[in-house]
Amino acid sequence: MLDVRRLALLAAVVDTGSMTAAADQLGYTPSAVSQQLRRLEVEAGQPLLHRQARGVRPTEAGALLAGHARHVLRRLSAAEADLAELAGLRRGTVAMGVFPTIASALLPQAVSRFRRQHPDLRLDVRSTRFDELVELLEDGTVGIALLWDYAWNRVDVPDISLTPLLDDPxxxxxxxxxxxxxxxxxxxxxxxxxxxxxxxxxxxxxxxxxxxxxxxxxxxxxxxxxxxxxxxxxxxxxxxxxxxxxxxxxxxxxxxxxxxxLGTDVPARRVLLAHRQDRLRAPAELALHQLVVDVAREYQTKP
Structure with a gap:
């Protein structure tokens, strides 16, 4: 079985292009990194890195395994986030991801209402691009996120549950x-x-x-x-x-x-509220979810 810690080392070396840089990043010595990666190559049964005078580059197998390693590490981070939620370490805080245009339209009212209804809870909002919002959802950094799509390119992310909020003409x-x-x-x-x-x-x-x-x-x-x-x-x-x-x-x-x-002959985008299906959802997050749904419904009915 492949060792997860060695997989993390491989991903770091591939991403930085250097044994030394990866060692500095993870708190190892370069010799320890080299030793662990040689053991990983034994476990994998084939070379994973081309060792060059200046740095390293992955073999085809190394690049493939590094990609799987990143996915495993994201899932481990998500597991840690879920355990922290279960243990109450994030009690009183709910994290939400948004994209800028919808944030300026819906977020002020949602934040104001959330704070008024739940004055003892902390709301952590992160505004960023679509791909980063999905990553924040996947690794558990945010519990819910606002996403968007068009009819020809619907959101299709494994293990992500979507609640349609409104059509944005x-x-x-x-x-x-x-x-x-x-x-x-x-x-x-x-x-x-x-x-x-x-x-x-x-x-x-x-x-x-x-x-x-x-x-x-x-x-x-x-x-x-x-x-x-x-x-x-x-x-x-x-x-x-x-x-x-x-x-x-x-x-x-x-x-x-x-x-x-412009009417219906010009495509509208669909705004969605997303959360991970397999994630333990805290009461504060569920309350925010319903509040955002309510605010979006009110916004949709405005002339």
């Missing part, structure tokens, strides 16, 4: 002096000749734009790639172009832009 942002600024609603077919501002780095809203324009029979002309929705709104406000955004991302719009509805 895609809206159009135009400058205050744009020809459509006085309207409350328009369609994609009326936007074929516009310049567009889109989120950069293969952001999901870029795919929403591409799919929506294709369905309307045209290809969007991209005028600017923005790093966030604040930058996108700023560029819209000075007439560089128009932009799509989830409604929650423009809850507090730039003063020189206007927000128009």
């Amino acid at each position: 895609t809206v159009l942002i135009v400058a205050a002096d744009h020809r459509l600024a006085r309207k409350r609603f328009t369609t994609m077919s009326d936007l074929a000749h516009e310049d567009w501002i889109v989120r950069a780095h293969e952001h999901p809203v870029a795919e929403v734009l591409e799919r929506s324009c294709r369905a309307a029979g045209f290809t969007p002309k991209i005028a600017f790639e923005a790093n966030d929705y604040q930058e996108a709104q700023a560029m819209v406000s000075v007439g560089v172009g128009i932009a799509l955004a989830p409604r929650t991302a423009v809850r507090n719009p730039h003063p020189d832009v206007r927000v128009l509805a």
Whole structure:
């Protein structure tokens, strides 16, 4: 049977590319690390590392085993988190992961209500990207997390339970002096000749734009790639172009832009509340879960 401690050493060496760096990271001597990894190679029955003059690199077997090692270590971390919960070491604290746009729309009300209803409990909120939210769930750092998806790319993570919270419609942002600024609603077919501002780095809203324009029979002309929705709104406000955004991302719009509805022909994103199925859930976490569901339901019914 493979030794878990040696697997941890292998993962550290592969990740750092160095016996010495891994030893410093884990509190071993380099010779001890080397000795343990040679024993692991015996257990595995094949070489795991190419030892070079400057550092090491994994063999194909080493890279494969390091990947499994990382998964094992995450599960062990999750087990420790669950045991700590069971022993009461986290009593009074509930940890939640969120992504920025939904945090600005729903989180203030949820936090305020949670603190008012449960003044003796501590709420630890972490705002980050989708992939990191999933990792935080998997290793037990957070008990619940807000995630999102679109119809063509549904969330499918093993052992994660999902509660749909709301549909977040895609809206159009135009400058205050744009020809459509006085309207409350328009369609994609009326936007074929516009310049567009889109989120950069293969952001999901870029795919929403591409799919929506294709369905309307045209290809969007991209005028600017923005790093966030604040930058996108700023560029819209000075007439560089128009932009799509989830409604929650423009809850507090730039003063020189206007927000128009687009209807159901433009995809909406689904907002989800996620938790690990196999995790022991503390009463504080269950209370927060229900509170977020209630706040999302109220938000969904607002005009």
